[in-house]
Amino acid sequence: MTRFLINRAITALISILGVMVIVFVIMRLSGDPTLLLAPQGASAQDIERLRHELGFDQPIAMQFFQYMWMVLHFDYGTSFVQRIPVLTIIGSRLPYTLWLALTALAFAITIGLLIGIASAARRGGWIERLLLPLILVGQSLPTFWSGILLIMLFSVHLGWLPSSGADQASSVILPALALGALSMATFARIARTAVIDELSKDYVRAIRAKGIGETRVILTHVLRNASIPVITIAAIEIANLLAGSAIVETVFAWPGLGQLAVQTITGRDFLVAQALVLIAAITYIVLNFIADLLYSLVDPRICLGARGR
Amino acid sequence: MKFLGDIMKLHKLGLALITGLALASTSALTQVSAQTKDALSIDLPNEPGNLDPHGQYDTDSYGVYRNIFDNLVTRDVSGKIIPKVATSWTYASDTVLDFTLRSDIKFHDGTPLTAEDVAFSITRIINPAFKSPQLANFNSITKAEVTGPGKVRVTTASPYPVLLAQLVNMSIVPKAYVEKVGDVQFNLQPIGSGPYKFSSWQKGARVVLEANDTYWEGKPPFKTVTFNNVPNTATRIADLKTGRADIIRFLTADDAVQIKADPALKLLTAETERIGYLFVNALATPTKDVRVRKAIAMGIDRNLIISALLGGYGKQVDIIGAPSIFGYTPDVKGYPFDPAGARELLKQAGAVGAELTFLTSPAYDQRIVQAIQQMLNDIGLKVTISSSDQRTFLQKRQGNPEEAGSLAYGVWSCACQDEDGIILPLFKTGTIWSKYSNPEFDKAVTAARETLKEDERLKNYAKAHAFIKEDVPGVGLYQFVALYASRKELQWTPTANEAFFINQMKWQN
Numbered sequence: 001m002t003r004f005l006i007n008r009a010i011t012a013l014i015s016i017l018g019v020m021v022i023v024f025v026i027m028r029l030s031g032d033p034t035l036l037l038a039p040q041g042a043s044a045q046d047i048e049r050l051r052h053e054l055g056f057d058q059p060i061a062m063q064f065f066q067y068m069w070m071v072l073h074f075d076y077g078t079s080f081v082q083r084i085p086v087l088t089i090i091g092s093r094l095p096y097t098l099w100l101a102l103t104a105l106a107f108a109i110t111i112g113l114l115i116g117i118a119s120a121a122r123r124g125g126w127i128e129r130l131l132l133p134l135i136l137v138g139q140s141l142p143t144f145w146s147g148i149l150l151i152m153l154f155s156v157h158l159g160w161l162p163s164s165g166a167d168q169a170s171s172v173i174l175p176a177l178a179l180g181a182l183s184m185a186t187f188a189r190i191a192r193t194a195v196i197d198e199l200s201k202d203y204v205r206a207i208r209a210k211g212i213g214e215t216r217v218i219l220t221h222v223l224r225n226a227s228i229p230v231i232t233i234a235a236i237e238i239a240n241l242l243a244g245s246a247i248v249e250t251v252f253a254w255p256g257l258g259q260l261a262v263q264t265i266t267g268r269d270f271l272v273a274q275a276l277v278l279i280a281a282i283t284y285i286v287l288n289f290i291a292d293l294l295y296s297l298v299d300p301r302i303c304l305g306a307r308g309r
Numbered sequence: 310m311k312f313l314g315d316i317m318k319l320h321k322l323g324l325a326l327i328t329g330l331a332l333a334s335t336s337a338l339t340q341v342s343a344q345t346k347d348a349l350s351i352d353l354p355n356e357p358g359n360l361d362p363h364g365q366y367d368t369d370s371y372g373v374y375r376n377i378f379d380n381l382v383t384r385d386v387s388g389k390i391i392p393k394v395a396t397s398w399t400y401a402s403d404t405v406l407d408f409t410l411r412s413d414i415k416f417h418d419g420t421p422l423t424a425e426d427v428a429f430s431i432t433r434i435i436n437p438a439f440k441s442p443q444l445a446n447f448n449s450i451t452k453a454e455v456t457g458p459g460k461v462r463v464t465t466a467s468p469y470p471v472l473l474a475q476l477v478n479m480s481i482v483p484k485a486y487v488e489k490v491g492d493v494q495f496n497l498q499p500i501g502s503g504p505y506k507f508s509s510w511q512k513g514a515r516v517v518l519e520a521n522d523t524y525w526e527g528k529p530p531f532k533t534v535t536f537n538n539v540p541n542t543a544t545r546i547a548d549l550k551t552g553r554a555d556i557i558r559f560l561t562a563d564d565a566v567q568i569k570a571d572p573a574l575k576l577l578t579a580e581t582e583r584i585g586y587l588f589v590n591a592l593a594t595p596t597k598d599v600r601v602r603k604a605i606a607m608g609i610d611r612n613l614i615i616s617a618l619l620g621g622y623g624k625q626v627d628i629i630g631a632p633s634i635f636g637y638t639p640d641v642k643g644y645p646f647d648p649a650g651a652r653e654l655l656k657q658a659g660a661v662g663a664e665l666t667f668l669t670s671p672a673y674d675q676r677i678v679q680a681i682q683q684m685l686n687d688i689g690l691k692v693t694i695s696s697s698d699q700r701t702f703l704q705k706r707q708g709n710p711e712e713a714g715s716l717a718y719g720v721w722s723c724a725c726q727d728e729d730g731i732i733l734p735l736f737k738t739g740t741i742w743s744k745y746s747n748p749e750f751d752k753a754v755t756a757a758r759e760t761l762k763e764d765e766r767l768k769n770y771a772k773a774h775a776f777i778k779e780d781v782p783g784v785g786l787y788q789f790v791a792l793y794a795s796r797k798e799l800q801w802t803p804t805a806n807e808a809f810f811i812n813q814m815k816w817q818n
Contacts, residue, residue, distance in 0.1 A: 031700040035707070039366075041723050041734035042445035044741045053440045083359045083496050092512035144541075151547045163547040164539055166514060253539040253548075255513030262540075263356065263513075268700060 008292075012285045019281040020071075023274055024064050032056035033080060033268035054080060067274070077271040081264075086275045090257065094279075096166055097256035100179065100249070101241045103172050107180035109234065111135070112187025119188070120195035121218055128192075135188055138181035143244060147178045147251035164253035175252040182244050183237040190233050194226035227298055235291035239284045346816065347532040349799075351809075352545040352554040356513055356538040361496040362480035363434045366443050366724070371478070372558070372809035373516050373536050378480035378501035379414060381427065382473060386813075388633050388726060388805055390473050394427065394481055394502075395461075403468035403761055410459045414525050416483045417506045424455040429484035431463065439492075446475050446725070470761050474635070474725040477806070504529040504812045513538060518811075530815045549574060549794055556795035558809070562620025568794040576794055578622060579803035583722040583789035584731070586629050587681065591745040591782040592710035595665060600658035601690075602781035605716075606644040607651040608688040609681060611786050618676050623787035628774045629721070629732055631788045633805040636728025636757065636770035641778050643785065651688040661689045668695055668714035670702035677786075678718050685716075692716070707741040720789055726806060728770050729758050736782050745782030 034051040042050075051057050055066075070077060076086040115135060119128035138146075154174060155163035162171050198204065199222060207217055245258035253259075257276060264272040357373045358365030383393040395408040414422040431453035434441050449472065452464040465472060481502065487495050499507050504526065505518035516536045520529040537554060539545045542564060548554040550571065560568070568576045587609065589602045596602050615623040627643035630636060655661050665685070669678045675696075682692045695714060697705070706717050723730025733754045738746040750773055757769035777783060791807055801814040 031704060033700070035700060035703040037365075037442040039443060039445045039723075041730045042741075043734070046445040046448065047741070049437060050440065050442070050444065053437060078493065081358050081365060083361060083364050084493060088497075089512055096513070148541075148543045148547075151544060156547050156550050159551065163551045163553055164544045165537060165553070251541045251544060253514075253537065253541065253544055255511065255538070259540065260513055266699075 008289055012289070015285060016278065016281050019277060020068070020274070021064070023277045024067065025060060027268070027270055027273060028056075028060050028063070031268070033270065036268055037080065071278075076275045079264075079269050079272050081267050081269045082272075086271050089260070089272060090275055090279065093255055093257050093260050096254060097242070097245060097249075097258060099166075100172060100175055100245060100254055100256055101238065103176040104179035104241055105183070105234070105238060107176050108183040108237070109187055111180075112184040113191045113230070115184075116188035116191025117195055117218060117223070120192045120199065121214065123196070132185075132188060132192075135181070135185045139183075139185035141181070143178050143182065143247045144251055146181065147175070147248060150174045150178055151252075166254055171254075175248050175254050178251070179241055179244055179248045183241060186233060186237060187230065190229050191226065194229050195222055198222045198226050224298065228295060231291050231294050231298065235287040238287055239280075242280060242283065348535070349531040349533075349556070349811065349814065350535045350537065350554050352537050352539040352548050352557040354540060354542070354545070354559040357516060357536070359496050360499045360507065360510065360516070361492065362482065362499075362501075363430070363439065363441050363443065364496065366478065368807055368809075369558075372807075373518075374499065374501075375480065375503070375808060376505040376518060376534070376811050377499055377503045377507050378482065379422070379503050381408070381476045381479045381481060384477055384726075384804070384806060384808070386802060386804055390477060394422065398473070400761065401462070404465045406463045406465075406472060407456070408461045408463065410461065411525070412459055414502050415523070416486070416502045417500045417521060418483070418486060420483060420485060422481060422483070422502050424457070424459055424461045426481055426484045427461045428453045428455050429487075430479065430481045431461075433482070433487070434479070443478070446478065468759050468761055470758065470763075470766060471725055471727045471729045474727050478724060505534060508533070526812070529812055531811065534811050546794070549796070552796070555799055556793060556801070556814070558793055560792040560794055562618075562622050562792075564794070565620060565622065565792055573797055574794055575797050575799075576792065577801060577803050578793075579791045579807070580624055580631065580633065580805060581722065581789050581791045581807055582631065582634055582724070582726045582805050583720050583791075584626060584629050584631060584634075585623070585677070585718070585720050585786040585789055586735075587784040587786060588706070588717040588719060588735075588742075588744070589781055589783060590710060590713055590715050591780060593713070593744070594711075594715040595660055595663035596715045598658045598660060599780060600654045601660045601663065603644070604651040604654040604658070604660075604688060605685060605690075606781050606784045607647045607654070608690075609684050609784065609786070610646045611643070612646070614677055614680055615787050618674070618680060619787065619790070622790040622792060624790065626785040626788050629735070629777065629783055629785040630728055630770075630774070634726050634728060634731070636732075636767065636773075638767070638771040638774050640771060641774040643778070648684075648688050655689050662691055664691045664693065665715035666695050667692050667716040667718075668697075668702060668706055669718060670697055670699040672699045672702075673718055673720070681716070681718060710744045713744050718786075722789075724806065728773070729754070732770075732773055732777065733758065736777065743782070745780065747776055747780055750776040750780070 034047055034054060034056060038047050038050055078085050079089060082089060115127060115131045119132055151163050151174065154161045161174050162168055165171055204217060204222060207221055245256060246262050249256045249259035250262055261276050353369045353372060355369040357370040358367055359370060360374045362374045362378050379394050381394050382390050385391050394410055394414060396411055398406055398408045401407050410424055410427060416422055431450060433439055434443060435447050435450050449465045449469040450463055451466050454462050456462045483500055486500050504521055504524045506521050508517040508519045510516045515538060518534045520532050522528055539548060542560065545557040546564060546567060549557050565576050568574050589605055590596045591602060611625050615621060615625060628641050667678060667682055678694060682694055685692045705712055721731055734740050734742055736743050736745045736750060737754055738751050753769045753773040757766040760766060791803060793803055798817050799814060800817045
């Protein structure tokens, strides 16, 4: 277990460093933000002076080491565009992204699993014929379109829910629906396959032979074994939800990290964009790590870090 | 079957939950509309970059912070420069301008606004170490000093006729407070002297301002004003329809149709100082031949662009300028749309089938770019569109003439309503935008910049516009019309400089 943790920590550090180098170099190769910050009538001298003041006239390697030195001291710099420390900007936005992503995930898992399990339990029933294709459609719709449709229906026509923003508890419903729809079908399909797979196994026949009801067979015995692929997918889906939130947050004017990412990348607000990528990379790595730990919790047969069997 | 029953129970629970939430939010919505009489809610397409008026000055930032601060001078609805913090000004010499200030203005923390604050504000923005993106607008100023109580003297390196027009954008910040809390904290908790006090800024979501009831020009019209950041246009329109927003900014002609169809809403328009223009490379590529450039000017149907693509929200221009911009001349006429004449010219120049590169980026209306491409192909050119991201586009467009392509479409504004900020940076030999060189043109725009005499300046700009017509380094296409939409009850007349002064808005009774 200790060996596993150490290995994992080293791989994680290397991945994060790699991501940082790639993002840092790509953003700078495609140009610095000086031209976007300067007024339209600025002369070549004005632009050169601003570039110098911002430090973009130094070699990329130099800029990179300076940046890494800052990061090691937990200093992520100050946004060129907003003139506010990067951590303050991100700190104020992070709770909103978590709120949205977790609501969307809860929503996707609950409905996805229910439909998946029900369609596996009663193969060929109306759930499998009607609901499964329906949520597949939900997954296929681009969120910038389905989001607007949801606003049109629930806010403009019915007047039930706020059309944008995040100032009421009910504000989260529409964006979470739009975002959750992206993962719901995935959860349903994975759960369905896993349950069907388990149902054909010997132990299920044995329990059934003992006369235990079908609901209990599924809920207490099959689900536990079927949950391993679901956990893996959940870890990947959280990452997908974070990525998908860029569009959903923009459509619903949700003040989270996704919208911030769009804003900073088009404005080439380097330091904010770099910090965002760093956070995303760390989130992804941590989630995968947690998924690995959960496996052994759910299924003691999976032993982490053991060499060979 | 029992299993299905369980699911059905859950389903009912979920339905009850959703209905409950929906009811709760409906009551929340009615609450919001009940307060609207003394509150105003605005949807902006972007979050303000910052609230420090000496930092970013994009339309969304200054739309917010100009309500918190007072400017040294301002423009009235007709565009004339009128007193604000400064009551009067006189030129001591061609390079020295003396201002007399009001003495009854107080900052929101109760301290009076003095000459010290004005001198500090100007000195702050021209300090290179402050890294203001606006520096280029003010770097002709060499010094700002206090010459007595309520007196400030501004010195420029050379005579600079656009100084007052630039100072329209100069907000006065409180010296003592800025020095006490520092630049970062000032940006987060700004204090000004304007009609609205800063209340809160929830990053990415909204900025809330509160009325400054003791404002020297009188009590402001709304108790609270909220600026929401809503990037998606369709969402802004939905907000307006549901009453979440009272006024929204930045719409297209297609959106305008939708607004007009709703009896509860109205469309507000303003002819701005932004001019849509086509850049034509006069130094390199096949457009080096002036006959090709003239053919291009003759081959573009400006009226069709305005009526078909801009929904009529645009005004045809003959020059790169408009009546609201200083240096405008009605005497220079544009080329009439004449495709047959254009084809003839191209034949004479031996340029039929010449290959032209049209540089652009997604920041520009691609429909207009494609329409121009089609119009020019129709007269016998072969135009290829080369689109890249805005930064790369700027780098090419501002770089060597050989790599700047033959054509580029742009919408230009200097936020100063003066040709000195338009045709000089666009076409004077050696500026980053210019791909044109004519010593006579250079002489005219330089002369216009170096004198304070208005009639002399106007004469020189008329000359300069005539050179542009003759040499075609660019073609004026249309004057940009800004579109806003609001609830029917809101009264407001938007202005040419796209200022967003809440004090000029009110509810109609």
